[in-house]
Amino acid sequence: MNHLNDLPPWMAILIATFLIIGSTLALLGSVGLVRLRSYYQRLHAPTLSYSYGTLMTILSSILMFSYLETRPVVHELVIGVFVMITAPITLLMLGRAALRRDQDAKLAHEEAVPARETLRASPAGKLIRDVKRSGHPEPSPDQPGP
Amino acid sequence: MSAVILQFALGYAQIAVILALCLACWRVLKGPRAQDRVLGVDAMYVNAMLLFLTVGMVNGNIFFFEASMVIAILGFVTTACAAKFLMRGEVIE
Numbered sequence: 001m002n003h004l005n006d007l008p009p010w011m012a013i014l015i016a017t018f019l020i021i022g023s024t025l026a027l028l029g030s031v032g033l034v035r036l037r038s039y040y041q042r043l044h045a046p047t048l049s050y051s052y053g054t055l056m057t058i059l060s061s062i063l064m065f066s067y068l069e070t071r072p073v074v075h076e077l078v079i080g081v082f083v084m085i086t087a088p089i090t091l092l093m094l095g096r097a098a099l100r101r102d103q104d105a106k107l108a109h110e111e112a113v114p115a116r117e118t119l120r121a122s123p124a125g126k127l128i129r130d131v132k133r134s135g136h137p138e139p140s141p142d143q144p145g146p
Numbered sequence: 147m148s149a150v151i152l153q154f155a156l157g158y159a160q161i162a163v164i165l166a167l168c169l170a171c172w173r174v175l176k177g178p179r180a181q182d183r184v185l186g187v188d189a190m191y192v193n194a195m196l197l198f199l200t201v202g203m204v205n206g207n208i209f210f211f212e213a214s215m216v217i218a219i220l221g222f223v224t225t226a227c228a229a230k231f232l233m234r235g236e237v238i239e
Binding site: 002003004005007008009011012013015016017019020022023024026027029030031033034039042043046049050053054057058060061064065068069073075076078079082083086087089090093094096097098100101 | 147148149151152153154155156158159160162163165166167169170172173179180181182184185186188189192193195196199200202203206208211214215218219222225226229230232233
């Protein structure tokens with residue numbers, strides 16, 4: 001780690017602070033992705049790693065390489081600008097798709113996540129089970145087959 | 147002195163980002179619906195990008211930047227296509 005010793009301590013502390021803040025925020029975003037209850041809440045959690053995690057990591061990288069190469073190294077800003085532009089677009093598309101799917105499924109807006117048992121108990125679930133088990137759907141008793 | 151500080155910070159950052167990657171992977175595996183899995187994949191892409199930036203800082207190599215750039219672009223394309231597919235049932239209309 002020769003290149004790490006070339007940095008003065010105040011620069012090292014600055015870089016370390018940015019790195020620790022950024023990675024902690026990325027971790028918090030993923031914890032929110034796991035822990036929040038409904039999909040529309042979960043959609044907000046990873047934006048922490050999109051915005052602050054990326055910003056802080058890029059800042060520390062810019063600081064480190066600018067000092068090491070004694071010239072301004074700013075090409076990490078390309079990643080930052082790209083993520084800042086694309087993250088709202090993807091999340092907007094995902095949210096719209098989820099809303100459309102929920103409307104199609106006749107769910108309420110604050111859905112409790114639909115349990116798999118609901119699907120299993122429904123006629124469609126029975127059809128899926130029959131196909132999985134025997135390779136072809138069995139005729140239901142109230143509709144006698146030919 | 148500065149190497150000790152930076153090694154601690156870089157090690158912590160790598161562990162935290164890998165943990166975030168694992169949590170997003172858990173969300174991808176668990177579900178419960180398709181849009182949750184797509185969101186988890188998107189979070190995995192961003193965390194992998196951060197991990198590559200951190201690894202580049204550990205090695206002092208400036209070319210890890212390009213790998214993380216490619217990961218960011220692929221993540222955007224993947225998530226946009228998956229969201230379009232979830233919405234309409236086909237990607238190209």
